Amino acid sequence: MESRTGTEAKPRGVSAGRVVGRVLQVGAPVVEPKSSVVPEPDRAAQASQVREAAAAVAARLRDRAATVTGARADVLAATATIAEDPMLVDDAVSRCASGTAADAAIWGAAETVASTFRSAGGLLAERVTDVLDVRDRIVRELRGEQEIVLASLTEPTVVVARDLAPADTVELDPATCVAIVTELGAPTSHTAIIARELGIPAVVGASGATAIPSGTPVLVDGTTGEVVPGPSDEQRATVVPRAERSPLNGPGVTRDGARVRLLANVAGAHDAQEASRWGAEGVGLFRTELSFLDRGIEPSVEEQAETYLAVLRAFPGQRVVIRTLDAGSDKPVPYLTLPGEPNPALGVRGFRTARRDPDVLARQLEAISHAAMRAGEAPWVMAPMIATRDEAASFASMARGAGIETVGVMIETPAAALLADAIAAEVDFLSIGTNDLAQYVMAADRQATELADLGDPWQPAVLAMIAAVGRAGLARGIPVGVCGEAASTPDLAPxxxxxxxxxxSMAPRALAPVAAALADVTLAECRAAADAATSADSSDDARRSAAAALRVRV
Structure with a gap:
């Protein structure tokens, strides 16, 4: 397909691996209910059916969340929360009271929520897939239809869908699902993230994939984005057997001995314990907002301290980087963020919420300090969504005043990257969030399939921003971490x-492959590859140029 700009829209590989398997088409769309008027005596019963169906779907999702770990459990729990969200359920019940049938009521209510999220754009738009998935599950429940369970696959299968809901993706078993192909999606979508976590090759933005009949053998390359129905014997011979993921064994280091700490992204104690089992050298991003979401009041200092203490104890004597509350945008907190922002991705989020209520941040820093003292550890603490030197200085003053010894900031905005040297003068370390940085640098919604090439972390403009931050860290003699999804990609790591x-810092399953990629190159080769990639004309050219530079032993 050729766009009006002449830029070809093409499939994007988002999780590495080259495999062959037989197609299974899943996720046939639920048919929209026909409109009809329910007699008044039956309307209360319809409303009750909505509440019961929503509760049943939420309960099933939570039961499944209890059987998995890490990001998979978080996705299922978050989807369960949507199924019970008053914004959705109460609207549907109100529609029933006006005479709409239960299935049509939940359909209409879900479309209202989805429309609101689409209009908000940015990160909040990522939840549209979840909302529509919940809608379909509740409608199926109301109709008595059996829910699709991908966990029941028994043979090696390439799962193909127009779009795969995260709640389905998390249940895939790498032993039976050899690859995922979707027509929609982007490199930082939930499906892509979970595919990488599970080690399943995946391709998104594959237009026409749903036309491939189930049972068709197909070659899928999660690096190049190739999807080849009926591959030849020669193409089959290029398949690389997928190795079982193993824990990281030893520290991250280049071939010539340059030290690179390989850390994990976690959202709580369970994640931290899982990351420890996978050999992480510490935590590079502890997302603390889960303690604040889905509750009407702010957690107490003691409640927060218990959460932080559990993560610190999972990594005694090792680096644990705690990100302060990243509220706003797709993570609204009722007592801190305001609904109805015209563009929440560019609104009052992250550190900016301290403009509205600095005491929430002050209490969080107090809780972190209490947890650190009880654990006998010294966590690193950073603030998200920093854009100016003044913001960095303000946060550093607050954190040090609370007894935090090592203070840093997230570099997620172009402004922060351009001012990295000045910001670095105020703090002890910098951490680059490549997901948001790529979105803001390229002005491309990271969920927009048509713009997936612009959100690619291999974009030279994004790499140039990362390099600017790296130079600032080197000049100031402070560490620079990367904690976005780009860090999980072995070929990008050098x-x-x-x-x-x-x-x-990455998903725990990515630790060993990234370590292997670094162990094969020298620091000089890494620098040559970075120079080549940032000088490229496109993301594809950056990949080729970096690979060529790494093949030339320096």
């Missing part, structure tokens, strides 16, 4: 290190 990253 480029990030060459651009100045001294640590990479």
């Amino acid at each position: 480029v990030l290190v060459g651009a100045g990253a001294t640590s990479l």
Whole structure:
């Protein structure tokens, strides 16, 4: 397909691996209910059916969340929360009271929620898939239809869908699902993230994939984005058997001995314990907002301290980087963020919420300090969504005043990247969030399939921003971490290190492959690859240029 700009829209590989399997088409759309008027005596019963169906769907999702770990459990729990969200359920019940049938009522209510999220754009738009998935599950429940369970696959299968709901993705078993192909999606979608976590090759933006009949053998390359129905014997011979993921064994280091800490992204104690089992050298991003979401009041200092203490105890004597509350945008907190912002992705989120209520941040820093004292540890603490030197200085003053010894900031905005040297003068470390940085640098919604090429972390403009931060860290003698999804990509890891990253934080299953990629190259080769990639004309050219540079032994 050719766009009006002449830029070809093409499939994007988002989780590495080259495999062959037989197609299974899943996720046939639920048919929209026909409109009809329910007699008044039956309307209360319809409303009750909505509440019961929503509760049943939520309960099933939570039961499934209890059987998995890490990001998979978080996705199922978050989807369950949507199924019970008053914004959705109460609207549907109100529609029933006006005479709409239960299935049509939940359909209409879900479309209202989805429309609101689409209009908000940015990160909040990522939840549209979840909302429509919940809608379909509740409608199926109301109709007595059996829910699709991908966990029941018994043979090696390439799962193909127009779009795959995260709640379905998390249940895939790498032993039976050899690859995922979707027509929609982007490199930082939930499906892509979970595919990488599970080690399943995946391709998104594959237009026409749903026309491939179930049972068709197909070759899928999660690096190049190739999807080849009926591959030849020669193409089958290029398949690389998928190795079982193993824990990280030893520290991250390049072939010539340059140290690169390989850390994990976690959202709580369970994640931290899982990351420890996978051999993480510490935590590079502890997302603290889960303690604040889905509750009407702010958690107490003691409640927060208990949460932080559990993560610190999972990594005694090792680095644990705690990100302060990243509220706003797709993570609204009722007592801190305001509904109805015209563009929440560019609104009052992250550190900016301290403008509205600095005491929430002050209490969080107090809780972190209490947890640190009880654990006998010294966590690193950073603030998200920093854009100016003044903001960095303000946060550093607050954190140090609370007894935090090592203070940093997230570099997620182009402004922060351009001012990295000045910001670095105020703090002890920098951490690059590549997901948001790519979105803001390229002005491309990271969920927009048509713009997936612009949100690619291999974009030279994004790499140039990362390199600018790396130079600032080197000049100031402070560490620079990368904690976005880019850090989980083995072929990009040497480029990030060459651009100045001294640590990479990722999904635990990515630790060993990233370590292997770094162990095969020298620091000089990493720097040559970074120079080549940032000088490229496109993301594809950056990949080729970096690979060529790494093949030339320096």
